[in-house]
């Protein structure tokens with residue numbers, strides 16, 4: 001499951017490809033073995049129909065050439081018609097089964113991929129382009145499914161036809177058939193060339209498509225910034241470049257694939273000439289016991305072989321593309337979550353105990369350590385605040401507590417229990433969070449609030465909405481969705497939804513990261529009173545830039561570049577005349593001057 005290296009020649013069927021095919025068979029097809037055997041039986045019937053058709057044609061021609069009975073000719077016609085009726089019915093039944101199997105396989109593959117995706121760490125989503133994820137879950141799985149459902153089934157049908165009809169022709173006239181095989185090496189060389197180029201081209205095209213989809217997502221989501229900065233032309237150009245490169249790559253893949261048919265046609269023309277010439281000679285020569293009916297039937301048989309052979313050759317070109325897609329889809333499983341439940345992880349813990357960070361080290365990027373030996377303790381049931389300059393690591397501390405990331409060394413404990421000994425879902429279930437990046441779904445405000453507690457009663461939801469001062473808006477907007485990512489709401493309205501969620505969830509530990517920063521002072525004052533009730537007896541950690549809003553905290557931690565530089569109550573910190581006092585005075589001065 002390696003990333004493609006377009007410049008290096010790769011084997012057509014690498015070990016990874018074989019492994020991917022086995023994986024696909026084991027997980028999504030093997031369970032349908034019984035039905036697949038039925039399909040195989042139906043396909044065999046299709047092949048046999050062709051063989052019988054040839055035999056009947058030869059008999060019919062002989063009746064004509066040898067001026068036989070009319071009755072025999074009519075019989076031949078009826079049998080031929082019946083044979084093709086059988087083939088028609090079977091040709092419908094086989095794909096009907098395979099299409100169902102393949103759609104089931106797509107469904108299961110997507111279900112598994114979504115399940116795995118949900119288990120991955122936040123860090124994966126922060127480094128992976130969303131276009132790449134959408135591509136795996138939407139287009140690549142779909143293409144693989146269609147290929148398996150129709151492509152593979154048709155290819156087996158074609159292969160069976162080629163084998164059965166060729167077998168019949170060999171039996172009828174081995175010498176003539178042997179002369180037709182001379183074109184085989186030419187076809188093999190062309191197919192190898194095509195397959196190799198298709199594989200490389202497809203890998204590059206998938207990469208380009210991922211980038212293009214990601215570009216669209218970024219542009220659409222960032223439309224406000226694009227418009228304000230008048231960057232429409234730049235974005236247009238960026239997307240044009242993406243589609244241009246796709247056009248170039250798809251041209252390369254599809255034109256290469258188009259080489260297959262003319263090569264087969266050229267070969268077949270060559271073979272037909274050989275059969276007409278060689279077969280004609282056999283009829284005319286007294287050394288061979290071959291009549292005109294046999295040669296015409298043989299020629300018809302060759303036509304019937306070449307048609308499925310063309311399709312088979314096309315199939316091998318498409319197979320290379322699909323092997324690339326399968327590799328891309330399966331690559332998601334190479335990503336594994338690192339934040340898991342430890343064996344025998346505990347479901348229960350003291351949610352009211354102190355939360356302690358002991359000598360922790362953490363960095364997002366090994367080049368830039370953020371915390372190195374940080375110690376902090378948040379008192380259970382009390383309100384603590386973290387303050388400090390932007391980028392000093394306040395939000396990161398909150399993320400570490402709920403294990404969105406794991407510390408690299410040191411330990412975080414809840415009461416006496418190390419955080420790694422807790423079940424992740426239980427740990428996170430103990431938090432209500434109002435984060436800086438509020439996620440709003442394109443649903444009604446009501447549904448957005450209920451998201452954090454789907455079992456809540458209507459009464460609870462109204463109460464939460466009242467507490468967060470958003471109930472009026474809920475009444476006014478009713479069921480109207482709020483637009484993608486809450487685009488129809490103001491920053492303060494989104495923040496009040498997040499606060500309403502915290503009220504509704506009512507978990508024992510509360511994390512408020514700049515929770516009221518977008519509110520006007522009057523609304524903030526009203527929400528503060530409700531929040532004071534909410535935080536009662538809960539362990540609350542507040543991150544705020546506006547120091548006046550955290551002055552009442554039981555304990556204030558002052559961070560500077562990932563280090564704890566001061567700690568204490570508001571009055572004590574002011575008396576210390578350190579960083580906190582400086583920040584506070586600067587803010588106060590700012591307000592006084594306004």
Ligand SMILES: Nc1ncnc2c1ncn2[C@@H]1O[C@H](COP(=O)(O)OP(=O)(O)OP(=O)(O)O)[C@@H](O)[C@H]1O
Pocket residue numbers: 126364365370388389390391392393394395396397
């Ligand atoms: N997901 C991430 N990946 C890489 N680096 C990150 C990530 N999140 C934050 N950082 C970096 O870590 C540092 C601390 O960020 P953090 O968000 O904890 O700061 P903060 O004190 O909360 O800042 P602010 O007051 O601006 O919210 C910053 O230098 C930031 O660039």
